[in-house]
Amino acid sequence: MFQEYSFTVAERFLHYVQIDTQSDPENMAFPSSEKQKDLSKILVSELQQIGLSDAQIDENGYVYATISSNTDKKVPVICFCSHVDTAPDCSGSNVKPIVHRHFTGEDIVLPDDNTQIIRVKDYPYLKQHIGKDIITASGLTLLGADDKSGVAIIVDMANFLIAHPEIKHGDIKILFTPDEETGRGTEKVDLKKVGADFGYTLDGGECGTFEDETFSADAAKIIVNGVIAHPGYAKGKLVNAIKIAGEILDALPKNEFSPETTEKREGFVHPVRVSGIAEKAIIDFIVRDFVTDNLAKHEERLQNIAEEIASKYKGVTIDFEVKEQYRNMKDILVKYPKIAEYAKIAYEKAGLSLRNEPIRGGTDGSRLSYMGLPCPNIFTGMQAIHSKHEWIGVDDMEKAVEVLVRLVQIWEEKS
The missing domain is CATH 3.40.630.10 (Zn peptidases)
Structure with missing residues (x-):
């Protein structure tokens, strides 16, 4: 046939x-x-x-x-x-x-x-x-x-x-x-x-x-709220949100926790987009794992990394958002x-x-x-x-x- x-x-x-x-x-x-x-x-x-x-x-x-x-x-x-x-x-x-x-x-x-x-x-x-x-x-x-x-x-x-x-x-x-x-x-x-x-x-x-x-999948968003000032008079005042976002990305683990370092049944967190200005910067992530309960653990770790970086700078705050994608x-x-x-x-x-x-x-x-x-x-x-x-x-x-x-x-x- x-x-x-x-x-x-x-x-x-x-x-x-x-x-x-x-x-x-x-x-x-x-x-x-x-x-x-x-x-x-x-x-x-x-x-x-x-x-x-x-x-x-x-x-x-x-x-x-x-x-x-x-x-x-x-x-x-x-x-x-x-x-x-x-x-x-x-x-x-x-x-x-x-x-x-x-x-x-x-x-x-x-x-x-x-x-x-x-x-x-x-x-x-x-x-x-x-x-x-x-x-x-x-x-x-x-x-x-x-x-x-x-x-x-x-x-x-x-x-x-x-x-x-x-x-x-x-x-x-x-x-x-x-x-x-x-x-x-x-x-x-x-x-x-x-x-x-x-x-x-x-x-x-x-x-x-x-x-x-x-995978089970979430989208996560880190919003960095910097401290804005006129750049000509910024000494001791300005804290650039874009630079803080860069520090957060640099602080992500280099040998695990990412798609380029994981395989088989390992989950990961992956930055997919960065945008912003000196006052506010946004990093979008996707979070993936075969075990749905692990998503919250990955997200807590990511949030802790961001807040630890932000805590070094007076006036900087972090907003952290999570949206379910699929299970x-x-x-x-x-x-x-x-x-x-x-x-x-x-x-x-x-x-x-x-x-x-x-x-x-x-x-x-x-x-x-x-x-x-x-x-x-x-x-x-x-x-x-x-x-x-x-x-x-x-x-x-x-x-x-x-x-x-x-x-x-x-x-x-x-x-």
């Missing part, structure tokens, strides 16, 4: 990545960039052409669609979700995707900037793609596999199921979100419109990986073991051995799980995301399509 099918996932992906959908973390509008809707409108049209007549985009840029049940059984409604936006970390304008046919195993020099070299020693997963097709950008931009690969996989799954009505399944919901990269991807989602019991995001990495655990979805997903159990069977039927790994980050699934839609993460194949070295294997995307088809079959069979 799959051997005879002409997958459309790579063709769709090559089209999608050329549409600039970069989100803007500085813009509090929703979506944060209107250009995200450019892709969403195309997706609605493609889904309608496939046969999903209810495909629609709402005013916030969300795409909703349904693959209707073709079984007499009562089957839980499953949602597949991916995000259309690309990360603000690296340019997403004028992406020029390149298909490297039958990858030879040699380092790849990207043509538009010869200093950008995708080296096999840096990305050993490339060795598993020798003789296969991979896709990169040209050296000036990210590729956009995060998460347009997930989008393309879901659309091709829909195409496959409509073309193969003999495959029995329940109602399947499709959800494409904006602004995942700004952390706001589920902010205005209508879960009643989605109408699903369980979900899976398509936003993972290596083929065969399955992720049902994420470890594992705490929800353990209550619904069938979600992972059926995924494992689907992977095995597709010839894969499921590798369960925690995400050192978050997905839309983190928040969706806490909003009432339990939602782990399935692989797409994307690698070196948010960078000019981003690449993806065509075989990985096609295998993900197969996993989704088998997964909806299993939900129907087990019902």
Whole structure:
């Protein structure tokens, strides 16, 4: 069945990545960039052409669609979700995707900037793609596999199921979100419109990986209130808040407590933005840990560092603010073991051995799980995301399509 099918996932992906959908973390509008809707409108049209007549985009840029049940059984409604936006970390304008046919195993020099070299020693997963097709950008931009690969996989799954009505399944919901990269991807989602019991995001990495655990995440803000005076008459009076902010950053631990010094299940605190004037300076942080209770410990340590620095300067005060971002979805997903159990069977039927790994980050699934839609993460194949070295294997995307088809079959069979 799959051997005879002409997958459309790579063709769709090559089209999608050329549409600039970069989100803007500085813009509090929703979506944060209107250009995200450019892709969403195309997706609605493609889904309608496939046969999903209810495909629609709402005013916030969300795409909703349904693959209707073709079984007499009562089957839980499953949602597949991916995000259309690309990360603000690296340019997403004028992406020029390149298909490297039958990858030879040699380092790849990207043509538009010869200093950008995708080296096999840096990305050993490339060795598993020798003789296969991979896709990169040209050296000036990210590729956009995060998460347009997930989008393309879901659309091709829909195409496959409509073309193969003999495959029995329940109602399947499709959800494409904006602004995942700004952390706001589920902010205005209508879960009643989605109408699903369980979900899976398509936003993972290596083929065969399955992720049902994420960081728990907070945002922290240190506000340094300095003492202002006219600089011409400032002796003994002025205390510059910008300089205090610099001291706080310099006082952060150098060998731990940061993303550049941690791995696996270790948490971290990471400064992401500094702004201000002599009177007041602001440092924004993200705080991450797999154990939710550890967030408060990290934040207390950070606050103590800031207040210790400030205490050396007369008149300087510190305001410390914390805002919840998302929580470890594992705490929800353990209550619904069938979600992972059926995924494992689907992977095995597709010839894969499921590798369960925690995400050192978050997905839309983190928040969706806490909003009432339990939602782990399935692989797409994307690698070196948010960078000019981003690449993806065509075989990985096609295998993900197969996993989704088998997964909806299993939900129907087990019902």
